Structures are given as structure tokens and as C-alpha cells.
Amino acid sequence: MTSGRHAVLIAGLAMAVALTAWFAPPWARVGAVFVAAILAWYLATRHGVTTSAAVEPASGKTGNDLKTLTDGIVAATEGECLNSRNELERTIGLIRSASDTLSASFNNMHAHIQAQHDFALQVASKLGGNLEDGANLQFSEFIQDTSKTLDSFIDSTVSTSKIAMGLVESMETIDTQVQAVQNILGEIEAISKQTNLLALNAAIEAARAGEAGRGFAVVADEVRSLSMRTNQFSSEIRHHMDEVHGSIDQAHDAILSVASMDMNFALQSKSRLQATMARLEEMNLEMGRAIEHIDKLAEQVNLEVHSATQALQFQDITNRLTGQTARHLESLRVIMAGMNLAVQDTEPRPPARQKPAQSGNA
Amino acid sequence: MLITEKIDDHMARLSLDGRFDFHSHRDFRSAYDAVLARPEIHQIAIDFGRVDYLDSSALGMLLLLREKAEAGNKKVKLTNLTGSVKQVLEIANFGKLFTIE
Numbered sequence: 001m002t003s004g005r006h007a008v009l010i011a012g013l014a015m016a017v018a019l020t021a022w023f024a025p026p027w028a029r030v031g032a033v034f035v036a037a038i039l040a041w042y043l044a045t046r047h048g049v050t051t052s053a054a055v056e057p058a059s060g061k062t063g064n065d066l067k068t069l070t071d072g073i074v075a076a077t078e079g080e081c082l083n084s085r086n087e088l089e090r091t092i093g094l095i096r097s098a099s100d101t102l103s104a105s106f107n108n109m110h111a112h113i114q115a116q117h118d119f120a121l122q123v124a125s126k127l128g129g130n131l132e133d134g135a136n137l138q139f140s141e142f143i144q145d146t147s148k149t150l151d152s153f154i155d156s157t158v159s160t161s162k163i164a165m166g167l168v169e170s171m172e173t174i175d176t177q178v179q180a181v182q183n184i185l186g187e188i189e190a191i192s193k194q195t196n197l198l199a200l201n202a203a204i205e206a207a208r209a210g211e212a213g214r215g216f217a218v219v220a221d222e223v224r225s226l227s228m229r230t231n232q233f234s235s236e237i238r239h240h241m242d243e244v245h246g247s248i249d250q251a252h253d254a255i256l257s258v259a260s261m262d263m264n265f266a267l268q269s270k271s272r273l274q275a276t277m278a279r280l281e282e283m284n285l286e287m288g289r290a291i292e293h294i295d296k297l298a299e300q301v302n303l304e305v306h307s308a309t310q311a312l313q314f315q316d317i318t319n320r321l322t323g324q325t326a327r328h329l330e331s332l333r334v335i336m337a338g339m340n341l342a343v344q345d346t347e348p349r350p351p352a353r354q355k356p357a358q359s360g361n362a
Numbered sequence: 363m364l365i366t367e368k369i370d371d372h373m374a375r376l377s378l379d380g381r382f383d384f385h386s387h388r389d390f391r392s393a394y395d396a397v398l399a400r401p402e403i404h405q406i407a408i409d410f411g412r413v414d415y416l417d418s419s420a421l422g423m424l425l426l427l428r429e430k431a432e433a434g435n436k437k438v439k440l441t442n443l444t445g446s447v448k449q450v451l452e453i454a455n456f457g458k459l460f461t462i463e
Binding site for chain 1 (some may be wrong): 376378383387388403416417418419420422423425426446449450453454
């Protein structure tokens with residue numbers, strides 16, 4: 001009766017082991033199988049002693065049951081051990097490949113971040129920011145050059161205007177003098193007219209004097225012709241002076257077009273340049289801030305990649321742990337094998353009694 | 363352009379009104395020639411308060427005036443500069459050549 005109760009107990013235990021094996025995590029499975037095995041082995045040895053002491057037909061039956069049970073337990077345990085070992089190996093493989101992939105992609109990430117950082121620096125320095133090397137200031141240099149060109153253009157415009165206005169003043173002076181000459185010519189013409197009249201009067205007086213005035217008439221004629229020549233020269237000079245005056249007027253107009261430049265072009269260009277300069281400086285500042293930000297981010301990512309890579313070393317620990325679990329499984333298997341042997345040691349008698357037991361059964 | 367002249371002790375003030383360009387050169391010259399001819403004047407102030415436009419010939423005239431004034435030991439200052447007139451004078455760096463008020 002006691003061995004029957006033991007059988008029920010063992011069956012219950014086997015069921016518990018099976019359930020644990022189905023649902024529980026690997027370490028619990030190993031524990032459960034281990035506990036069950038110890039119990040079964042203990043019971044089996046105890047039962048073996050009782051069967052050898054009391055030779056009863058009933059005890060032969062119990063031995064057979066026990067053997068079947070232990071066989072079942074051993075087989076189940078070995079099956080579980082094998083499954084667990086396989087699963088462990090698969091787990092190790094998965095972890096290894098996953099951590100390898102992760103390591104590789106973290107390293108790639110690190111490299112990409114570094115490349116991105118370098119590229120950003122390069123772009124920034126090419127655009128001519130006030131960054132460390134500052135070698136490529138082409139854009140702002142260009143603006144400064146343009147600004148200088150504009151300044152020198154303004155300077156030359158102003159100095160051209162100054163020279164032109166100086167010329168205008170000189171020409172005004174000449175024009176005034178031309179007018180003075182023309183006034184003098186008027187005087188000369190008046191004198192010549194007067195002389196002409198006087199000569200005419202003299203001629204008339206000479207005619208009245210008759211023979212005595214004949215010589216005087218010749219002198220009067222000469223004086224008249226001189227006054228007429230003076231008048232002719234005077235009008236020639238007037239003509240030339242008019243031409244000078246006309247030329248001065250023309251030059252005046254020509255100078256107007258040189259000297260008189262609208263300065264708004266300079267204002268507009270200057271303000272555009274200043275706006276561009278300001279925008280450029282702003283851009284440089286923004287660029288600097290962005291680069292700084294990228295720098296910080298890259299540093300942070302590097303730190304995170306580093307800690308992730310360190311965290312990936314859990315693979316070693318899991319390898320060690322799974323190795324231990326495998327060794328535990330192996331010792332469990334050895335224990336089970338030992339238990340089986342122990343149960344079989346109680347067998348030498350059962351084969352002799354197997355027939356009476358079977359006949360007892362029948 | 364209209365020019366009004368006002369004299370206080372040693373300073374002559376020429377107040378300009380209108381467009382200061384090439385066409386003003388006769389008026390401007392006769393105004394400053396009259397002032398330059400007076401030995402008791404030490405300083406000439408050009409008042410731009412009513413000037414609404416300035417071209418490069420005006421700048422040239424101012425430079426000529428400065429040259430002549432310096433030759434006669436007189437100083438030229440530019441006053442009441444506003445708006446685009448001020449900007450044009452600044453762009454031409456007149457701040458370095460004249461006293462600006």
C-alpha cells in the first residue's frame with residue numbers, strides 16, 4: 001500500500017515537473033527537474049531496500065511500477081535537458097549575432113556622426129565663418145572688396161566733380177573776361193563811328209574851303225578809311241569773342257554731364273552692401289551656433305554609443321551564465337543516470353520474479 | 363536754389379534752400395566769394411536744413427569752398443544735416459573733411 005502511495009506521489013511530482021517544464025523559465029525547469037529527481041531517487045532507493053527485505057508478490061509489482069516511473073522520469077528529464085540545451089545554444093547564438101550586429105551598427109553610427117560633424121565644419125569654414133581656421137573668408141572678403149571699390153568709386157566721383165567745378169569756375173572767369181573784351185569792343189566801335197563822322201565833317205569843311213582845303217580833304221578821307229578799318233577789326237574780334245563764348249557754353253554743358261552725378265546710386269549700393277554684410281555676419285553667427293550644437297550632439301551620441309557598446313558586453317555574462325546552466329543540466333543528467341543505475345541495481349531480483357509477478361498480475 | 367546770408371561777428375551762415383546741384387553753382391559761388399572776401403569772417407556755416415537734394419557737383423563745390431576757405435584761414439562747417447543729404451555726405455566721407463553739426 002505504501003509503495004502505491006509513493007507511485008501516486010511520484011506521478012504527481014512528474015506532473016508538476018512537466019507543468020513547470022512547460023510554463024516556467026529555464027532556471028525553474030532545471031530546479032524542478034532536479035528536485036523531482038532527488039525525491040524519486042530517494043524513494044527508489046528506499047523502495048529497493050523494502051522489496052529486498054520483504055519478498056512479496058505485491059512488492060514485485062511495485063518494483064515494476066517504480067522502474068517504469070523512473071524510466072519515464074529519466075527519459076523526460078533527458079528530453080528536457082536536451083531541449084533546454086538546444087534552446088540555450090539557440091539563445092546564445094541569437095544573442096551573439098544580435099550583439100555583433102548592434103556593435104557593428106553602433107560603430108557605423110559613430111563613424112557617420114564623426115563624418116557628419118567634419119562635413120558640417122568644412123561647410124561652415126568654406127562659407128567663411130569666424131571659425132577656428134578662418135582660412136576661407138572668400139565671401140566676406142568679396143563683400144569687403146566690393147565695399148572698398150564702391151568707396152573708391154565715390155571718392156573718384158567726388159574728386160572728378162571737384163575738378164569739374166574748378167573748371168567751371170575758370171570758364172566763368174574766362175567768360176567774364178570775354179564779356180569785358182566785348183564791352184571794350186563796343187567802346188572801340190563807338191570811337192570809330194565818331195571818327196568816321198568827324199572825317200565826314202572834315203571832308204565837307206575841306207570842300208567848302210575850295211582849293212585851299214584840297215590837301216585837308218585827302219587827310220579826312222584817310223582818317224575815314226582808318227575808322228572803317230578799325231570798325232572792321234572790331235567786328236572781327238567780336239565775332240571771335242562770340243565764338244569763344246559759344247565754346248565756353250558748350251564746355252559748360254559738357255562739364256555739367258561729368259560733374260553732376262546723382263549720388264543715390266552710391267546710397268543704394270552702400271545700403272545693399274551693408275545689408276548683405278549684416279546678413280553674412282548673422283549667417284556666420286547662426287552657423288557657429290549650429291556647429292556648436294552639432295558638436296554637442298555628436299559628443300552626446302558618442303557617449304551614448306560608448307555606453308551602448310559597453311552594455312553589449314552583457315554577452316560575456318550571459319555566455320557564462322548559460323554555460324553554468326548547461327553544466328547544471330549536465331549534472332542533472334548525470335544524477336538521473338545515477339538514479340537509473342540505482343533503480344536498475346534493484347532489478348537483479350525482479351527478472352527472477354518477473355514471471356510470478358506477471359502471473360500474480362494475471 | 364535760394365541762398366540767404368547771415369553774419370554774426372566772425373561767423374557767416376549761408377542757408378541753402380532747394381536742390382543743390384550743378385545749376386546752383388553761380389549763386390553758390392557768388393555767395394561764398396562775398397563771404398571769403400571779408401577778412402573779419404573766420405568761420406562759414408553752410409545750413410542744409412532746407413536742402414532736399416544733393417548731387418556730386420554740390421560735393422565738388424563744397425570741396426572747392428573748403429580749399430579756398432583754408433587758403434584764407436577760414437573754417438567751413440556743415441549744419442542741419444538730415445535724411446538723404448546726411449547720408450550722401452556721410453558716404454562721401456565729408457565727416458573727415460568738415461566739421462559737421
